Amino acid sequence: xxxxxxxxxxxxDRVSQRAGATAILDRISLAIGPGAPTLVVGPNGxxxxxxxxxxxxxxxxxxxxxxxxxxxxxxxxxxAFLFQxxxxxRRSAAANIAYGLAQAGYxxxxxxxxxxxxxxxxxxxxxxxxxxxRLSGGEQQRLALARALARDPEVLLxxxxxxxxxxxxxxxxxxIVLMAARxxxxxxxxxHDLGQVRRLAGDVLFMVRGRLIEQASADDFFxxxxxxxxxxxxxxxxxx
Amino acid sequence: xxxxMSAWQLVASGDATxxxxxxLSLAVSLSAVAIAGVxxxxxxxxxxxxxxxxxxxxxxxxxxxxxxxxVVVGLTVYLLLSxxxxxxxxxxxxxxxxxxIAQSLLVLPIVAALTRQTIEDLWxxxxxxxxxxxxxxxxxxxxxxxxxxxxxxTAMLAGFGRAxxxxxxxxxxxxxxxxxxxxxTTAIALETSKxxxxxxMGLGLILIxxxxxxxxxxxxxxxxxxxxxx
Ligand SMILES: Nc1ncnc2c1ncn2[C@@H]1O[C@H](COP(=O)(O)OP(=O)(O)O)[C@@H](O)[C@H]1O
Ligand SMILES: [Mg+2]
Numbered sequence: 001x002x003x004x005x006x007x008x009x010x011x012x013d014r015v016s017q018r019a020g021a022t023a024i025l026d027r028i029s030l031a032i033g034p035g036a037p038t039l040v041v042g043p044n045g046x047x048x049x050x051x052x053x054x055x056x057x058x059x060x061x062x063x064x065x066x067x068x069x070x071x072x073x074x075x076x077x078x079x080a081f082l083f084q085x086x087x088x089x090r091r092s093a094a095a096n097i098a099y100g101l102a103q104a105g106y107x108x109x110x111x112x113x114x115x116x117x118x119x120x121x122x123x124x125x126x127x128x129x130x131x132x133x134r135l136s137g138g139e140q141q142r143l144a145l146a147r148a149l150a151r152d153p154e155v156l157l158x159x160x161x162x163x164x165x166x167x168x169x170x171x172x173x174x175x176i177v178l179m180a181a182r183x184x185x186x187x188x189x190x191x192h193d194l195g196q197v198r199r200l201a202g203d204v205l206f207m208v209r210g211r212l213i214e215q216a217s218a219d220d221f222f223x224x225x226x227x228x229x230x231x232x233x234x235x236x237x238x239x240x
Numbered sequence: 241x242x243x244x245m246s247a248w249q250l251v252a253s254g255d256a257t258x259x260x261x262x263x264l265s266l267a268v269s270l271s272a273v274a275i276a277g278v279x280x281x282x283x284x285x286x287x288x289x290x291x292x293x294x295x296x297x298x299x300x301x302x303x304x305x306x307x308x309x310x311v312v313v314g315l316t317v318y319l320l321l322s323x324x325x326x327x328x329x330x331x332x333x334x335x336x337x338x339x340x341i342a343q344s345l346l347v348l349p350i351v352a353a354l355t356r357q358t359i360e361d362l363w364x365x366x367x368x369x370x371x372x373x374x375x376x377x378x379x380x381x382x383x384x385x386x387x388x389x390x391x392x393x394t395a396m397l398a399g400f401g402r403a404x405x406x407x408x409x410x411x412x413x414x415x416x417x418x419x420x421x422x423x424x425t426t427a428i429a430l431e432t433s434k435x436x437x438x439x440x441m442g443l444g445l446i447l448i449x450x451x452x453x454x455x456x457x458x459x460x461x462x463x464x465x466x467x468x469x470x
Contacts, residue, residue, distance in 0.1 A: 058368055081372040087365060090387045090469055099383075103373045131469050151373070 006069040007078045007154050008186060009033045010055055015064030017050050017210075024050045025061065026210040032155075036202020037177070037187035039218070041194075043239050047210040048190035049084070052157050055188060056081045080153035084160050086144030088132035093124055093143050096132045100150035118146040122176055138169030145176055149185075156180060158189040162196065174199060194234065198222065206230050208239060248442055257419070262446065265423040268336055268410065269403035272343030276351045276399055279344075281392065284355025285381045288363060299356065305349035310408030317342040317413050334415040339423070342409035347399035354395035358388045393462050397455055404451055 010032040017025040025047050032038055032055075040048045053059040054066060057074030058081070065072065068079070089096050097115045106114060119125045122142040127135065132143055141161055148156060158177065162170040178200065181187045191197055197204065197218065204221040206214035206229075214221065214230045225231040233239045250258045287299065319325050321333040321341075332338045362384050370380055385392065407425035414421035416430060424447045431440035 053368075056372060058371055076372060076374045081368075083369065083372075087369040089383070090390075092469070100373060103375055103379070147373075 005071075005077050007076075008069055010155065010188075011065075011067045012054075013065040013067075015054060015061045015066060017047075017054065017059070018062045023210045025054070027064070028212045029064075030205070030212065030215060032186070032188060034154075034184075034186050037181050037189060037200050038203050038205060039197045039201040040188065040190040040205045040207065041192065041197055041201075041221075041233070042207035043192060043233070045209075046207040048192075048207060049159055050210075051205075051207065052081070052159050052188070052190055056157050076151075078151075078154035080148035080151040080156050082141075082144055082148050082156065082158040082161050084163055086140060086147075088135070088140055088143070091132060092129050093132050093135065094119060094128040096143055097147050097150050100147040104151040106150070114150070118150055121149070121179070122146040123172065138165050138172065141165060141169070141173055142176065145173065149180060153185055155186045155188060158187065160190050160192070162191075162193070170196070194236075206233070250439075250442070251446065260419065261422055261424055261427055261443075262450070264336060264421070265404065265425070265447075266450070268339045268343060268423060269400060271340045272347050272403045273351075273396055273400045275340070275344040276347035277396055280348050280351030280399075281355050281385055282381060284352040284357075285359045285385055287352070287356045288359035289377070289380055289384075299353075302349055302353045302356065306353050308346060308349065310346055310406040311412065312408075313346050314342055314409035314412030317345065317409065321413065333413060334417060334421060336414070336421060338413040339410045339421060342413045343403045343406070346406065346409060347403050350399045350402060351395055354398060355385075355388075355392060358391045358395065359384045362388050390462050390466055393458055397458050400454065401451060404447065 012028050012030050015025060015028045016023055028051070040051060042048055050059065054061050056079060057066070057068070057076060060074070068077070089099055091099070094115050097118050098111055101111050101114055102108075116125065116128075119128050122145055124135075124139060124143055124146065127139065132140065135143060145161070156177075161177075162173050165173065174196065177187055177189065181200075187200070189200065191200075201218035201221075203217045204214070205212055206216075206221065206227075208229050213227050214225065216224075216226075221230065222234060225234055229239050287295070287302070317338065318333065320327050321330065321338055322328055323333075332341070363380075366384065366387070370383060375383060405425065407429055410416075410421070410423050411426050411429065414423070414426065416422050416426040422430075424443055428440045428443045428447070431437075431443065
Protein backbone atom coordinates (compact mmCIF):
# COMPACT_ATOMS: atom_id res chain seq x y z
CA UNK A 1 0.00 0.00 0.00
CA UNK A 2 2.10 2.93 1.25
CA UNK A 3 5.31 1.03 0.81
CA UNK A 4 5.55 1.80 -2.88
CA UNK A 5 5.63 5.54 -2.20
CA UNK A 6 8.89 7.00 -0.98
CA UNK A 7 9.33 10.32 0.86
CA UNK A 8 12.99 10.48 -0.18
CA UNK A 9 14.78 12.37 -1.45
CA UNK A 10 13.65 15.37 0.56
CA UNK A 11 14.43 18.33 -1.69
CA UNK A 12 14.50 22.04 -0.82
CA ASP A 13 14.61 24.38 -3.79
CA ARG A 14 15.43 27.96 -2.73
CA VAL A 15 13.20 27.74 0.31
CA SER A 16 12.77 30.88 2.41
CA GLN A 17 10.61 31.58 5.40
CA ARG A 18 10.03 35.22 6.28
CA ALA A 19 8.40 36.94 9.22
CA GLY A 20 8.05 40.53 8.14
CA ALA A 21 11.43 41.82 7.06
CA THR A 22 13.51 39.10 8.77
CA ALA A 23 14.34 35.82 7.09
CA ILE A 24 13.91 32.88 9.45
CA LEU A 25 15.15 30.66 6.66
CA ASP A 26 17.08 32.24 3.82
CA ARG A 27 17.09 30.59 0.37
CA ILE A 28 17.94 27.05 1.37
CA SER A 29 18.52 24.46 -1.34
CA LEU A 30 19.47 20.90 -0.56
CA ALA A 31 18.62 17.27 -1.11
CA ILE A 32 18.52 14.65 1.64
CA GLY A 33 18.61 11.01 0.59
CA PRO A 34 18.85 7.75 2.51
CA GLY A 35 21.89 7.05 4.62
CA ALA A 36 23.49 7.82 7.96
CA PRO A 37 21.85 10.40 10.28
CA THR A 38 21.85 14.02 9.20
CA LEU A 39 22.25 16.41 12.12
CA VAL A 40 20.95 19.95 11.80
CA VAL A 41 23.32 22.00 13.88
CA GLY A 42 23.36 25.63 14.89
CA PRO A 43 22.89 28.03 17.78
CA ASN A 44 19.48 28.83 19.26
CA GLY A 45 17.34 30.81 16.88
CA UNK A 46 19.28 29.75 13.79
CA UNK A 47 16.17 28.23 12.22
CA UNK A 48 16.50 24.51 13.00
CA UNK A 49 12.92 24.06 14.19
CA UNK A 50 11.57 26.00 11.24
CA UNK A 51 13.69 23.90 8.87
CA UNK A 52 12.35 20.66 10.38
CA UNK A 53 8.73 21.84 10.37
CA UNK A 54 8.98 22.70 6.70
CA UNK A 55 10.70 19.36 6.07
CA UNK A 56 7.72 17.65 7.69
CA UNK A 57 5.20 19.70 5.75
CA UNK A 58 3.80 21.26 8.93
CA UNK A 59 4.70 24.78 7.83
CA UNK A 60 4.37 26.09 4.33
CA UNK A 61 7.42 28.14 3.34
CA UNK A 62 6.86 31.69 2.13
CA UNK A 63 9.07 31.08 -0.90
CA UNK A 64 10.55 28.13 -2.76
CA UNK A 65 9.52 24.52 -3.23
CA UNK A 66 9.76 21.43 -1.06
CA UNK A 67 9.24 17.94 -2.41
CA UNK A 68 9.27 14.45 -0.97
CA UNK A 69 10.21 11.69 -3.37
CA UNK A 70 9.29 14.06 -6.17
CA UNK A 71 5.83 14.82 -4.74
CA UNK A 72 4.78 18.18 -3.29
CA UNK A 73 1.69 16.91 -1.46
CA UNK A 74 2.37 17.72 2.23
CA UNK A 75 0.38 14.99 3.92
CA UNK A 76 2.96 12.79 5.67
CA UNK A 77 3.20 9.43 3.99
CA UNK A 78 6.31 7.81 5.32
CA UNK A 79 7.71 10.45 7.61
CA ALA A 80 7.33 10.97 11.32
CA PHE A 81 8.18 13.85 13.65
CA LEU A 82 9.41 13.93 17.21
CA PHE A 83 8.67 17.32 18.77
CA GLN A 84 10.88 18.92 21.36
CA UNK A 85 7.89 18.73 23.70
CA UNK A 86 5.69 15.93 22.41
CA UNK A 87 1.98 15.86 23.19
CA UNK A 88 0.88 12.84 25.16
CA UNK A 89 -2.68 11.81 24.39
CA ARG A 90 -4.82 11.49 27.52
CA ARG A 91 -4.62 7.72 27.47
CA SER A 92 -2.28 4.98 28.61
CA ALA A 93 1.23 4.59 27.22
CA ALA A 94 0.14 1.54 25.24
CA ALA A 95 -2.92 3.37 23.86
CA ASN A 96 -0.70 6.19 22.63
CA ILE A 97 1.27 3.74 20.52
CA ALA A 98 -1.85 1.92 19.36
CA TYR A 99 -3.15 5.30 18.20
CA GLY A 100 -0.03 5.90 16.13
CA LEU A 101 -0.33 2.45 14.59
CA ALA A 102 -3.99 2.99 13.74
CA GLN A 103 -3.25 6.32 12.08
CA ALA A 104 -0.49 4.72 10.03
CA GLY A 105 -2.97 2.14 8.77
CA TYR A 106 -1.46 -0.79 10.67
CA UNK A 107 -3.91 -3.71 10.55
CA UNK A 108 -6.00 -4.02 13.71
CA UNK A 109 -5.22 -7.70 14.03
CA UNK A 110 -1.52 -7.52 14.85
CA UNK A 111 -1.71 -4.21 16.69
CA UNK A 112 -1.51 -5.45 20.28
CA UNK A 113 1.62 -7.47 19.57
CA UNK A 114 3.22 -4.57 17.72
CA UNK A 115 2.45 -2.22 20.64
CA UNK A 116 4.32 -4.57 22.95
CA UNK A 117 7.28 -4.77 20.58
CA UNK A 118 7.53 -1.00 20.37
CA UNK A 119 7.12 -0.50 24.13
CA UNK A 120 9.84 -3.05 24.67
CA UNK A 121 12.10 -1.32 22.15
CA UNK A 122 11.97 1.92 24.20
CA UNK A 123 12.07 0.15 27.57
CA UNK A 124 8.54 1.01 28.67
CA UNK A 125 6.92 -2.42 28.70
CA UNK A 126 6.39 -2.30 32.46
CA UNK A 127 4.65 1.06 32.16
CA UNK A 128 2.27 0.02 29.37
CA UNK A 129 -0.87 0.75 31.40
CA UNK A 130 0.34 3.98 33.00
CA UNK A 131 -1.40 7.20 31.89
CA UNK A 132 1.05 8.74 29.42
CA UNK A 133 0.86 12.14 31.09
CA ARG A 134 2.10 10.68 34.37
CA LEU A 135 5.37 9.47 32.85
CA SER A 136 8.60 11.35 33.53
CA GLY A 137 10.05 13.66 30.89
CA GLY A 138 12.49 11.04 29.66
CA GLU A 139 9.82 8.34 29.58
CA GLN A 140 7.46 10.62 27.66
CA GLN A 141 10.16 11.36 25.11
CA ARG A 142 10.78 7.61 24.67
CA LEU A 143 7.06 6.95 24.35
CA ALA A 144 6.77 9.69 21.72
CA LEU A 145 9.69 8.06 19.92
CA ALA A 146 7.94 4.70 19.96
CA ARG A 147 4.77 6.36 18.68
CA ALA A 148 6.72 7.98 15.85
CA LEU A 149 8.41 4.66 15.02
CA ALA A 150 4.96 3.05 14.96
CA ARG A 151 4.52 4.82 11.62
CA ASP A 152 7.41 2.72 10.33
CA PRO A 153 8.85 5.92 8.92
CA GLU A 154 11.27 6.12 6.07
CA VAL A 155 12.30 9.54 7.41
CA LEU A 156 12.25 10.43 11.10
CA LEU A 157 12.61 14.12 11.91
CA UNK A 158 13.57 14.97 15.49
CA UNK A 159 13.67 18.45 17.02
CA UNK A 160 16.24 18.53 19.83
CA UNK A 161 14.56 15.58 21.52
CA UNK A 162 17.06 15.48 24.37
CA UNK A 163 17.30 19.21 25.09
CA UNK A 164 15.60 18.90 28.47
CA UNK A 165 16.78 15.41 29.45
CA UNK A 166 19.55 14.36 31.83
CA UNK A 167 22.61 12.50 30.44
CA UNK A 168 21.29 9.01 31.16
CA UNK A 169 17.92 9.70 29.53
CA UNK A 170 19.73 11.38 26.64
CA UNK A 171 21.87 8.28 26.03
CA UNK A 172 18.79 6.09 26.11
CA UNK A 173 17.08 8.20 23.45
CA UNK A 174 20.23 8.30 21.34
CA UNK A 175 20.51 4.51 21.41
CA ILE A 176 16.94 4.12 20.18
CA VAL A 177 17.60 6.65 17.42
CA LEU A 178 20.78 4.83 16.36
CA MET A 179 18.94 1.53 16.32
CA ALA A 180 16.28 3.04 14.04
CA ALA A 181 19.01 4.44 11.80
CA ARG A 182 20.70 1.04 11.54
CA UNK A 183 17.43 -0.58 10.53
CA UNK A 184 17.18 1.81 7.59
CA UNK A 185 15.24 4.85 8.83
CA UNK A 186 16.69 8.13 7.64
CA UNK A 187 17.28 10.33 10.69
CA UNK A 188 17.18 14.12 10.38
CA UNK A 189 17.73 15.58 13.82
CA UNK A 190 18.30 19.06 15.20
CA UNK A 191 20.82 19.50 17.96
CA HIS A 192 22.98 22.20 19.45
CA ASP A 193 24.92 19.70 21.54
CA LEU A 194 28.27 19.01 19.86
CA GLY A 195 28.89 15.83 21.84
CA GLN A 196 25.61 14.47 20.54
CA VAL A 197 26.48 15.51 16.99
CA ARG A 198 29.78 13.61 17.23
CA ARG A 199 28.02 10.52 18.57
CA LEU A 200 25.24 10.40 15.98
CA ALA A 201 26.01 12.32 12.82
CA GLY A 202 26.84 10.85 9.44
CA ASP A 203 26.65 14.32 8.01
CA VAL A 204 25.94 17.81 9.25
CA LEU A 205 23.89 20.77 8.13
CA PHE A 206 25.24 23.83 9.88
CA MET A 207 22.87 26.79 10.13
CA VAL A 208 23.40 30.34 11.30
CA ARG A 209 20.71 33.04 11.24
CA GLY A 210 18.51 31.11 8.82
CA ARG A 211 21.26 30.38 6.33
CA LEU A 212 22.68 26.97 5.59
CA ILE A 213 26.36 27.83 5.61
CA GLU A 214 27.96 24.40 5.77
CA GLN A 215 26.90 20.96 4.54
CA ALA A 216 29.49 18.25 5.07
CA SER A 217 30.17 14.77 6.40
CA ALA A 218 30.57 14.76 10.17
CA ASP A 219 34.30 14.06 9.87
CA ASP A 220 34.88 16.95 7.49
CA PHE A 221 32.69 19.27 9.56
CA PHE A 222 34.70 18.68 12.72
CA UNK A 223 38.17 18.34 11.12
CA UNK A 224 38.00 20.91 8.33
CA UNK A 225 35.28 23.45 8.92
CA UNK A 226 35.22 25.79 5.93
CA UNK A 227 33.56 28.79 7.56
CA UNK A 228 34.77 30.87 10.51
CA UNK A 229 31.32 30.49 12.12
CA UNK A 230 31.56 26.68 12.06
CA UNK A 231 35.10 26.78 13.37
CA UNK A 232 34.03 29.07 16.20
CA UNK A 233 30.98 26.91 17.00
CA UNK A 234 33.15 23.79 17.20
CA UNK A 235 35.62 25.57 19.48
CA UNK A 236 32.70 26.37 21.75
CA UNK A 237 32.78 30.11 21.06
CA UNK A 238 29.55 32.05 20.91
CA UNK A 239 28.12 32.24 17.41
CA UNK A 240 25.44 34.88 16.96
CA UNK B 241 -37.10 24.04 58.30
CA UNK B 242 -40.14 22.29 59.74
CA UNK B 243 -42.46 23.92 57.19
CA UNK B 244 -41.01 21.70 54.49
CA MET B 245 -41.90 18.54 56.36
CA SER B 246 -44.90 17.89 54.19
CA ALA B 247 -42.75 17.28 51.07
CA TRP B 248 -40.33 15.08 52.97
CA GLN B 249 -43.24 13.17 54.40
CA LEU B 250 -44.39 12.56 50.84
CA VAL B 251 -40.92 11.23 50.04
CA ALA B 252 -40.84 9.09 53.16
CA SER B 253 -44.26 7.64 52.49
CA GLY B 254 -43.30 6.78 48.90
CA ASP B 255 -46.00 8.99 47.42
CA ALA B 256 -46.68 7.78 43.89
CA THR B 257 -47.64 11.18 42.47
CA UNK B 258 -44.44 12.74 43.73
CA UNK B 259 -42.31 9.99 42.25
CA UNK B 260 -44.05 10.28 38.91
CA UNK B 261 -43.23 14.00 38.89
CA UNK B 262 -39.59 13.39 39.79
CA UNK B 263 -39.29 10.62 37.24
CA LEU B 264 -40.77 12.75 34.46
CA SER B 265 -38.52 15.69 35.30
CA LEU B 266 -35.42 13.50 35.16
CA ALA B 267 -36.52 11.70 32.00
CA VAL B 268 -37.23 14.95 30.16
CA SER B 269 -34.07 16.77 31.20
CA LEU B 270 -31.73 13.79 30.75
CA SER B 271 -33.22 13.05 27.31
CA ALA B 272 -32.81 16.68 26.33
CA VAL B 273 -29.17 16.68 27.45
CA ALA B 274 -28.52 13.41 25.60
CA ILE B 275 -30.00 14.81 22.38
CA ALA B 276 -28.12 18.09 22.81
CA GLY B 277 -24.94 16.07 23.34
CA VAL B 278 -25.38 13.88 20.28
CA UNK B 279 -25.80 16.99 18.14
CA UNK B 280 -23.83 19.60 20.09
CA UNK B 281 -20.59 17.69 20.73
CA UNK B 282 -19.76 17.01 17.06
CA UNK B 283 -21.20 20.37 16.03
CA UNK B 284 -19.01 22.24 18.52
CA UNK B 285 -15.97 20.21 17.49
CA UNK B 286 -16.54 20.84 13.78
CA UNK B 287 -17.02 24.54 14.48
CA UNK B 288 -13.73 24.54 16.40
CA UNK B 289 -11.79 22.83 13.63
CA UNK B 290 -13.10 24.50 10.49
CA UNK B 291 -12.70 27.96 9.02
CA UNK B 292 -15.34 29.41 6.73
CA UNK B 293 -16.81 32.84 6.02
CA UNK B 294 -19.23 33.86 8.74
CA UNK B 295 -17.75 31.49 11.29
CA UNK B 296 -16.95 34.22 13.80
CA UNK B 297 -20.51 35.52 13.61
CA UNK B 298 -21.80 32.01 14.15
CA UNK B 299 -19.60 31.55 17.22
CA UNK B 300 -20.80 34.87 18.66
CA UNK B 301 -24.45 33.94 18.05
CA UNK B 302 -23.93 30.49 19.55
CA UNK B 303 -22.33 31.97 22.67
CA UNK B 304 -25.19 34.42 22.94
CA UNK B 305 -27.72 31.61 22.66
CA UNK B 306 -26.30 30.05 25.80
CA UNK B 307 -28.49 32.55 27.60
CA UNK B 308 -31.66 32.03 25.57
CA UNK B 309 -34.75 32.91 27.64
CA UNK B 310 -36.63 29.64 28.25
CA VAL B 311 -40.02 31.30 27.74
CA VAL B 312 -38.99 32.45 24.28
CA VAL B 313 -37.78 28.96 23.35
CA GLY B 314 -41.02 27.59 24.78
CA LEU B 315 -43.08 30.05 22.80
CA THR B 316 -41.23 29.22 19.57
CA VAL B 317 -41.71 25.49 20.01
CA TYR B 318 -45.33 26.14 20.99
CA LEU B 319 -45.93 28.00 17.72
CA LEU B 320 -44.26 25.20 15.75
CA LEU B 321 -46.27 22.45 17.41
CA SER B 322 -49.64 24.15 17.89
CA UNK B 323 -52.60 22.92 15.85
CA UNK B 324 -52.13 25.59 13.20
CA UNK B 325 -48.31 25.47 13.28
CA UNK B 326 -46.12 23.79 10.65
CA UNK B 327 -45.65 20.69 12.82
CA UNK B 328 -49.13 20.76 14.30
CA UNK B 329 -50.19 17.52 12.64
CA UNK B 330 -47.78 15.57 14.80
CA UNK B 331 -50.01 16.32 17.78
CA UNK B 332 -47.04 16.74 20.09
CA UNK B 333 -48.08 19.86 21.97
CA UNK B 334 -48.63 19.27 25.70
CA UNK B 335 -46.72 15.98 25.65
CA UNK B 336 -43.40 15.02 27.28
CA UNK B 337 -41.95 14.77 23.75
CA UNK B 338 -42.63 18.46 23.20
CA UNK B 339 -40.91 19.23 26.49
CA UNK B 340 -37.86 17.21 25.44
CA ILE B 341 -37.71 19.04 22.10
CA ALA B 342 -37.92 22.45 23.77
CA GLN B 343 -35.30 21.64 26.41
CA SER B 344 -32.98 20.19 23.77
CA LEU B 345 -33.09 23.50 21.95
CA LEU B 346 -32.36 25.29 25.20
CA VAL B 347 -29.40 23.06 26.07
CA LEU B 348 -27.93 22.63 22.58
CA PRO B 349 -26.22 26.06 22.42
CA ILE B 350 -24.67 25.49 25.85
CA VAL B 351 -23.19 22.13 24.90
CA ALA B 352 -22.11 23.27 21.43
CA ALA B 353 -20.53 26.54 22.59
CA LEU B 354 -18.63 24.99 25.51
CA THR B 355 -17.51 22.12 23.26
CA ARG B 356 -16.31 24.59 20.64
CA GLN B 357 -14.20 26.37 23.25
CA THR B 358 -12.80 23.17 24.76
CA ILE B 359 -11.92 21.61 21.41
CA GLU B 360 -10.36 24.80 20.07
CA ASP B 361 -8.09 25.05 23.12
CA LEU B 362 -7.18 21.39 22.83
CA TRP B 363 -6.44 21.75 19.12
CA UNK B 364 -3.88 24.47 19.77
CA UNK B 365 -2.04 21.90 21.88
CA UNK B 366 -2.63 18.82 19.67
CA UNK B 367 -2.69 20.34 16.17
CA UNK B 368 0.91 19.80 15.12
CA UNK B 369 1.13 16.35 16.64
CA UNK B 370 -2.05 15.12 14.95
CA UNK B 371 -1.05 16.65 11.62
CA UNK B 372 2.32 14.92 11.87
CA UNK B 373 0.53 11.62 12.47
CA UNK B 374 -1.56 12.19 9.35
CA UNK B 375 -4.88 12.32 11.23
CA UNK B 376 -7.72 13.36 8.90
CA UNK B 377 -10.73 15.60 9.68
CA UNK B 378 -13.04 12.98 11.17
CA UNK B 379 -10.18 11.46 13.16
CA UNK B 380 -9.41 14.89 14.59
CA UNK B 381 -12.98 15.37 15.77
CA UNK B 382 -13.07 11.92 17.38
CA UNK B 383 -9.63 12.26 19.00
CA UNK B 384 -10.26 15.70 20.45
CA UNK B 385 -13.73 14.80 21.75
CA UNK B 386 -12.27 11.78 23.48
CA UNK B 387 -9.23 13.59 24.89
CA UNK B 388 -11.45 16.49 25.98
CA UNK B 389 -13.90 14.14 27.68
CA UNK B 390 -13.25 15.43 31.19
CA UNK B 391 -14.04 19.04 30.30
CA UNK B 392 -16.93 17.95 28.11
CA UNK B 393 -18.59 16.17 31.04
CA THR B 394 -18.67 19.56 32.74
CA ALA B 395 -20.27 21.10 29.65
CA MET B 396 -22.96 18.42 29.71
CA LEU B 397 -23.54 19.05 33.41
CA ALA B 398 -23.98 22.75 32.75
CA GLY B 399 -26.60 21.81 30.17
CA PHE B 400 -28.34 19.47 32.58
CA GLY B 401 -28.41 22.08 35.32
CA ARG B 402 -30.04 24.52 32.95
CA ALA B 403 -32.65 22.00 31.79
CA UNK B 404 -33.53 20.68 35.22
CA UNK B 405 -33.90 24.13 36.74
CA UNK B 406 -35.95 25.89 34.05
CA UNK B 407 -39.70 26.24 34.15
CA UNK B 408 -40.46 28.40 31.12
CA UNK B 409 -40.37 25.89 28.27
CA UNK B 410 -41.91 22.93 30.09
CA UNK B 411 -44.75 25.12 31.33
CA UNK B 412 -45.56 26.49 27.89
CA UNK B 413 -45.19 23.39 25.73
CA UNK B 414 -46.04 20.82 28.42
CA UNK B 415 -48.98 22.59 29.98
CA UNK B 416 -48.36 21.29 33.51
CA UNK B 417 -50.95 18.53 33.14
CA UNK B 418 -51.21 16.51 36.33
CA UNK B 419 -49.95 12.97 35.95
CA UNK B 420 -48.74 13.61 32.40
CA UNK B 421 -46.54 16.67 31.92
CA UNK B 422 -46.16 18.00 35.46
CA UNK B 423 -42.49 18.39 36.38
CA UNK B 424 -40.83 19.45 39.58
CA THR B 425 -40.43 23.04 38.45
CA THR B 426 -43.98 23.43 37.14
CA ALA B 427 -45.29 21.78 40.29
CA ILE B 428 -43.32 24.25 42.39
CA ALA B 429 -44.72 27.15 40.40
CA LEU B 430 -48.26 25.79 40.80
CA GLU B 431 -47.99 25.08 44.53
CA THR B 432 -46.51 28.51 45.10
CA SER B 433 -49.36 30.20 43.28
CA LYS B 434 -51.82 28.14 45.32
CA UNK B 435 -50.10 29.37 48.47
CA UNK B 436 -48.91 25.88 49.45
CA UNK B 437 -45.47 27.17 50.28
CA UNK B 438 -44.20 24.27 52.45
CA UNK B 439 -44.87 21.78 49.66
CA UNK B 440 -43.32 24.10 47.07
CA MET B 441 -40.27 24.57 49.24
CA GLY B 442 -39.99 20.86 49.85
CA LEU B 443 -40.15 20.13 46.13
CA GLY B 444 -37.48 22.76 45.60
CA LEU B 445 -35.21 21.06 48.10
CA ILE B 446 -35.76 17.69 46.42
CA LEU B 447 -34.89 19.26 43.06
CA ILE B 448 -31.70 20.79 44.40
CA UNK B 449 -30.74 17.50 46.04
CA UNK B 450 -31.19 15.65 42.77
CA UNK B 451 -29.06 18.14 40.86
CA UNK B 452 -26.36 17.86 43.53
CA UNK B 453 -26.44 14.07 43.44
CA UNK B 454 -26.12 13.99 39.65
CA UNK B 455 -23.27 16.50 39.71
CA UNK B 456 -21.49 14.55 42.44
CA UNK B 457 -21.87 11.32 40.45
CA UNK B 458 -20.48 12.98 37.34
CA UNK B 459 -17.56 14.38 39.30
CA UNK B 460 -16.91 10.95 40.72
CA UNK B 461 -16.84 9.43 37.26
CA UNK B 462 -14.57 12.20 36.08
CA UNK B 463 -12.13 11.84 38.97
CA UNK B 464 -12.07 8.08 38.61
CA UNK B 465 -11.45 8.09 34.87
CA UNK B 466 -8.93 10.92 35.14
CA UNK B 467 -7.09 8.84 37.71
CA UNK B 468 -6.94 6.00 35.23
CA UNK B 469 -6.28 7.89 32.00
CA UNK B 470 -4.36 10.98 33.09
N1 LIG C 1 6.15 32.28 13.48
C1 LIG C 1 7.24 33.05 13.70
N2 LIG C 1 7.14 34.40 13.60
C2 LIG C 1 8.20 35.19 13.80
N3 LIG C 1 9.41 34.74 14.12
C3 LIG C 1 9.57 33.40 14.25
C4 LIG C 1 8.50 32.49 14.04
N4 LIG C 1 8.95 31.23 14.25
C5 LIG C 1 10.26 31.38 14.56
N5 LIG C 1 10.64 32.66 14.55
C6 LIG C 1 12.00 33.18 14.79
O1 LIG C 1 12.84 32.57 13.86
C7 LIG C 1 14.08 32.29 14.43
C8 LIG C 1 14.40 30.83 14.24
O2 LIG C 1 13.56 30.07 15.04
P1 LIG C 1 13.68 28.48 15.18
O3 LIG C 1 13.43 27.85 13.87
O4 LIG C 1 12.82 28.07 16.31
O5 LIG C 1 15.23 28.29 15.56
P2 LIG C 1 15.96 27.15 16.41
O6 LIG C 1 15.07 25.95 16.43
O7 LIG C 1 17.24 26.91 15.70
O8 LIG C 1 16.18 27.69 17.77
C9 LIG C 1 14.00 32.72 15.87
O9 LIG C 1 14.61 33.96 15.99
C10 LIG C 1 12.53 32.80 16.14
O10 LIG C 1 12.26 33.76 17.11
MG1 LIG D 1 14.24 24.88 18.02
